[in-house]
Amino acid sequence: MRLYANYAISHQVAKDMAYCQHQVQSIEIKALFLYTESHPDVVIIIANSLNMMRIVQGYAYHFGQLKNTKVTGNQAICQECTSYPFERDQVNFSFLCSGTLHVAKWREEEIGIGIPFHYLDKIIDGICQTANPMASNKAKKLILEKAAKLGLSNQIYIKLGNNYYTGGYGTLEYHRRINNQIMK
Structure with a gap:
């Protein structure tokens, strides 16, 4: 297939892959909300980079940096999003691969993530x-709209005009002005 420059690199990649250590009897693929009597071993999400960023930020909030990821741009769903997260008990992302991009018809800007x-x-x-x-x-407005449609408005706290990159938490200049006002 010529995916790698030489046999040594190909061998190293194959040797380093995570293979499920048990005999797999079957797989079940369905929307997460349909799991009512059991839960999946691994959840696979395909989304754009903005939504992936938010997932990783959610992970980092509780667990810190996402470490030890394995990505080759090959074996996307089978290894990067399924067997590696399952065998290593670790979240892993994937830029997907040619096979899944074309067969599943993902959009080019989408990224995958496998979550135990x-x-x-x-x-x-x-x-x-x-x-x-x-x-x-x-x-945030979209979050508020969706929460209202689902009857969940009372379960979320969203504050408009409040995010770190626009200075909602205060820029350096903002804090200097506040400190100068306090000192007067």
Whole structure:
């Protein structure tokens, strides 16, 4: 296939892959909300880079930096999003691969992530906890609209005009002005 420059690199990549150590009987693929009587081992999400950023920020809120990721741009769903997260009990992302891009018809700007199920609640909480400092007003308004449609408005706290990159938490100049006012 000529995916790698030589046999040594190909061998190293193959040797370094995470293979499931048990006999797999079957797989079940369905929307997460349909899991009512059991839960999956791994949750796979395909999204754009903005949503992936928010997922990783949610992870980082509770667990710190995402470390020891494995990415080759090959074996995207099977290894990078499934067997590696399952065998290593670790979140891993994937830029997907030619096979899944063409067969599943993902958009070129989409990225995959595999999450061991037991991390999911904390990641979702982290996304919620970091919405005010990280999300734009446009994104926050969308969150508020969706929450209202789902009857969840009373379960979220969203503050417009409050994010770190526009100075909502105070720029250096803002803090200098405040300090000067206090000293007067």
